[in-house]
Amino acid sequence: xxxxxxxxxxxxxxxxxxxxxxxxxxxxxxxxxxxxxxxxxxxxxxxxxxxxxxxxxxxxxxxxxxxxxxxxxxxxxxxxxxxxxxxxxxxxxxxxxxxxxxxxxxxxxxxxxxxxxxxxxxxxxxxxxxxxxxxxxxxxxxxxxxxxxxxxxxxxxxxxxxxxxxxxxxxxxxxxxxxxxxxxxxxxxxxxxxxxxxxxxxxxxxxxxxxxxxxxxxxxxxxxxxxxxxxxxxxxxxxxxxxxxxxxxxxxxxxxxxxxxxxxxxxxxxxxxxxxxxxxxxxxxxxxxxxxxxxxxxxxxxxxxxxxxxxxxxxxxxxxxxxxxxxxxxxxxxxxxxxxxxxxxxxxxxxxxxxxxxxxxxxxxxxxxxxxxxxxxxxxxxxxxxxxxxxxxxxxxxxxxxxxxxxxxxxxxxxxxxxxxxxxxxxxxxxxxxxxxxxxxxxxxxxxxxxxxxxxxxxxxxxxxxxxxxxxxxxxxxxxxxxxxxxxxxxxxxxxxxxxxxxxxxxxxxxxxxxxxxxxxxxxxxxxxxxxxxxxxxxxxxxxxxxxxxxxx
Ligand code: AMP
Ligand code: DBH
Numbered sequence: 160x161x162x163x164x165x166x167x168x169x170x171x172x173x174x175x176x177x178x179x180x181x182x183x184x185x186x187x188x189x190x191x192x193x194x195x196x197x198x199x200x201x202x203x204x205x206x207x208x209x210x211x212x213x214x215x216x217x218x219x220x221x222x223x224x225x226x227x228x229x230x231x232x233x234x235x236x237x238x239x240x241x242x243x244x245x246x247x248x249x250x251x252x253x254x255x256x257x258x259x260x261x262x263x264x265x266x267x268x269x270x271x272x273x274x275x276x277x278x279x280x281x282x283x284x285x286x287x288x289x290x291x292x293x294x295x296x297x298x299x300x301x302x303x304x305x306x307x308x309x310x311x312x313x314x315x316x317x318x319x320x321x322x323x324x325x326x327x328x329x330x331x332x333x334x335x336x337x338x339x340x341x342x343x344x345x346x347x348x349x350x351x352x353x354x355x356x357x358x359x360x361x362x363x364x365x366x367x368x369x370x371x372x373x374x375x376x377x378x379x380x381x382x383x384x385x386x387x388x389x390x391x392x393x394x395x396x397x398x399x400x401x402x403x404x405x406x407x408x409x410x411x412x413x414x415x416x417x418x419x420x421x422x423x424x425x426x427x428x429x430x431x432x433x434x435x436x437x438x439x440x441x442x443x444x445x446x447x448x449x450x451x452x453x454x455x456x457x458x459x460x461x462x463x464x465x466x467x468x469x470x471x472x473x474x475x476x477x478x479x480x481x482x483x484x485x486x487x488x489x490x491x492x493x494x495x496x497x498x499x500x501x502x503x504x505x506x507x508x509x510x511x512x513x514x515x516x517x518x519x520x521x522x523x524x525x526x527x528x529x530x531x532x533x534x535x536x537x538x539x540x541x542x543x544x545x546x547x548x549x550x551x552x553x554x555x556x557x558x559x560x561x562x563x564x565x566x567x568x569x570x571x572x573x574x575x576x577x578x579x580x581x582x583x584x585x586x587x588x589x590x591x592x593x594x595x596x597x598x599x600x601x602x603x604x605x606x607x608x609x610x611x612x613x614x615x616x617x618x619x620x621x622x623x624x625x626x627x628x629x630x631x632x633x634x635x636x637x638x639x640x641x642x643x644x645x646x647x648x649x650x651x652x653x654x655x656x657x658x659x660x661x662x663x664x665x666x667x668x669x670x671x672x673x674x675x676x677x678x679x680x681x682x683x684x685x686x687x688x689x690x691x692x693x694x695x696x697x698x699x700x701x702x703x704x705x706x707x708x709x710x711x712x
Contacts, residue, residue, distance in 0.1 A: 168242075168289040169562050171268060171352035173369040176575070180350075183554040186528060188381075189373040191349045194263035197376070197416055198224055205390070205418050211411075212439055213253040213423030220418070223257065230261030231343055233336025234292070237320055241266035241344055244355065245292035246284055246318070247401070248272040248307075250299040251423040254324045254333060255400045256411060258294050263353060266344050267292070270355040270367065271401040274299050275606075278310045279664035283364055285315040287562060288355055293318050294333070297325030305330065310664075349373040355561060356403055356501040359607025361580050361598040362569075367561040368501050378505060378555040379413035381525045385507045386443060386495060387470055392419040395436065395444040397427045398605070403501035404475055405445050429457035433465065440467040445497065447475040447605035449635055452482055455489025468492045470510065474499060474521075475605030476637045477593050483518040496521050498593060502577055503556025504529055506591055520590040521583075529553035532576060533585045546594045549583045550576040599694050601630040601640045606668045608640055610694060613671065616663045617642060622651045625680065627690065628671060629698045642671035643680075643697045650676045675701065 175183070183189045201210070202224030211218045218226070239245065245262055247269045249255040262269045270288045272281055284290065293311060295304035305328055308321045321330040347353070349372045356368040386409045388394065394414035398405045400423065406412055411421040422439045424432040427450050435441065446454060451473045458465055471490050474497030478486070487494050498521035499505035506522035524531060533547040534540050541547040552558075552575045559567045570578050580598035583591045601608040610628040617626035624647040633639040644656065651659075653674035660670045680693055681700075688696070 168244075171242075171244075171355070171369050171561060173352050173371050173374070173557055173559070175558055179554075183373075183377075183528065186554075188377045188526065188528065188554040189349070190377075191373065192376045193346045193349050193372040194260060194353060194376070195227075195346050198227060198260055198264075201415065201418050208390070208418060209420045210415060211253050211256055211421050211423070213251065214425070216253040218253060218257075223260070226257045227260045227264050228340050228343065229338075230257055230333065230336055231264035232338030232340050234261060234265050234267055234320075234322075234338075235342050236338030237322075237331060237336065239265070239267055239292055239320055242268070243292060244268045244270050244288040244290040245294060245320075246270045246272055246281060246288070246290050247294045248274060248276065248281065248304065249294065249296055249324065249400070250274045251396055251400050251425055252296060252299075252324065253423065254296065255423075256415075256421065258322075258333070259354070263347070264343060266347050268352060268354055271357060271406075273357075273399050273401050273666065274302075275399075275666035275668055277664045277666055278307060278314070280365065280666060281307060281311055282314045282664075284357065284367070285311060285318050287367055290315070290318055292320040292322065294322045295324070297323055297327070347372060357401075358501055358560070359600065359609075361600045361607065361609060362566075363609055363611050365609075366563050366566050368557055369561050370555075370557070374503075374555040375407060375412075376416070378503070378525065379407045379409045380416055382407070382409035382505065382507070383413045383417050385509060385525065386413070386472065387510055388413055388417045388419055388443065390418040392417065392443055393422060393439055393441045393467070394419055395422045395424055395432065395439075395441040397424045397432050397444050397446060397450070398475075402475075402605075404497065404499060404605075408445065408472070408474070408497055408499050408505050408507075410445070429454055429461065433457070433461050433463040436465055436468060437463040442467055443470045443472070444468070445472040445474065448473055448478045448482055448637055449604045451478070451486045451490075455486045458489050458491070465490070470495050472497045472507075476602045477521070480518045487518075494518075498522055498591060500579060502579070504531075504551045504553065504577070504579070505555075508590075516590060519592070520586060521593050523589040523591065524551075524553070526553055526555070529556070530576070531585065531589070531591070533583060538572075543585050543587060546582050546584050548597055549579045549581045549591070551579060552576045599691055601628070602638050603640060603668055603672075604636045606666075608669050611690075613640070613642065613660065613669055616660050616665065617644065617656065619663070620651070620656065620659050622647050622649065623656070627680065627694050627697055629694045629701070631673070631698065631701065633672075636672075639672040640669075641673040641675060641701065643675050643677050643701075645679060646676055
């Protein structure tokens with residue numbers, strides 16, 4: 160090539176081998192549906208049914224679709240081009256749904272960030288996705304996202320287009336967007352990548368998960384059947400809407416697919432959710448274990464009528480049987496355990512399963528074509544009932560992350576199985592019990608934190624010689640994060656180290672809950688052990704009360 164070519168972005172791709180594609184189509188999993196296709200059909204068939212309730216907004220399916228078309232045309236009129244990636248960082252407000260659907264409609268590709276993410280994370284997503292757009296609300300939970308937008312544009316100049324819900328200042332106001340609907344493209348290829356979801360980042364930085372229309376729609380269409388979602392359902396989003404769980408298991412997308420009503424709770428706690436449950440007669444909601452316990456306790460004292468709740472789903476982290484019993488007793492409705500991952504595979508207990516299964520397992524896969532392997536450290540299958548590594552492939556589990564050869568080499572086997580990193584036991588009937596994990600991340604009330612990522616930020620501190628971040632069992636959170644630090648000279652105050660991590664531009668949930676200074680990492684015998692062994696050793700010593708004189712906090 161002699162002439163300089165226009166800069167082109169890495170194409171988004173998620174491809175299964177041809178024989179799998181043929182099989183998944185023949186089985187009726189992949190039906191060639193797309194997001195704009197089904198949303199348009201609902202607007203046509205049930206225009207006056209309520210689709211989305213949040214804040215002061217009550218949109219019917221017709222109104223939602225009209226807003227989707229307006230925004231879609233507006234995004235293109237503003238200079239975005241089909242194929243462009245757009246970071247969406249919105250809280251539980253109706254605009255989240257309208258914007259995501261409008262991006263699909265314009266063949267733009269949402270990249271979902273959590274409201275908690277800050278500049279370091281958002282800039283990483285923007286670079287990795289080669290994003291050219293960013294959508295935020297002016298404020299959410301007392302944080303001004305326009306400041307973040309300015310920082311992002313300074314760090315990643317490719318993000319040329321910023322759209323703001325509310326007072327946009329120098330940016331484009333979502334409310335004012337408009338364009339010619341005739342400019343809109345046709346519906347996308349059902350096998351194309353619809354959006355990029357964010358991985359919990361089990362090692363190092365978060366990876367981008369490309370999901371196709373066909374595979375994702377299958378996952379929530381089939382989830383609807385297993386979760387009892389019909390046109391009469393009222394589904395509440397209580398967790399952050401960007402999480403894969405409330406998005407797709409069956410989530411608000413499943414609810415919209417069914418023609419049901421979606422109710423957005425501004426916060427996950429009982430204070431925000433209970434009045435809305437009573438007012439909207441919510442029938443289904445997804446929660447993480449600590450929240451479910453909080454709700455169960457609060458339900459006993461609340462003046463609000465929760466009798467419409469039929470199914471409370473709990474997932475994102477392990478719900479132990481005793482906690483499961485408390486949830487059932489406290490909320491007095493059916494419990495459904497959900498064990499899923501943004502990469503694909505989702506397991507549910509079935510609504511008619513006996514109590515021992517519902518209380519004691521994390522369910523079984525959605526699809527008869529979800530292939531599950533439970534293997535030992537050498538990759539050999541273990542007998543049912545024994546604990547092993549969970550590997551999976553299937554009609555809605557990705558075959559690779561976006562633009563990350565190193566991660567893909569680690570996370571996928573040669574024959575396309577995803578290594579989930581979870582340690583499970585498989586019971587007869589295919590039910591799975593999660594028994595831990597093989598990767599070093601902290602599952603803090605459902606938010607996954609990479610130990611490695613936080614260690615890197617700690618090591619950048621001038622008074623830190625070495626650091627290991629470890630998960631510690633926590634009564635309320637399930638797990639909390641503890642940073643073991645060897646100081647360089649005078650140890651900094653724990654609070655100062657926590658502020659340092661925060662100051663590195665990270666989500667608040669990644670700040671270590673606890674900092675413990677140690678003299679040295681006891682590396683026993685030869686003095687060289689893996690980080691993984693080191694973390695396990697520190698955790699064990701801490702739990703045995705042996706990590707020294709306790710000069711931590
Ligand atoms: P992510 O890859 O960030 O979407 O997080 C998915 C991970 O969350 C899974 O691989 C599990 O480690 C964990 N997880 C999700 N649901 C459950 C559950 N019900 N019980 C135990 N762990 C869970
Ligand atoms: O934790 C998760 O990522 C998760 C949990 C339940 C998920 O992605 C899902 C259901 O779809």
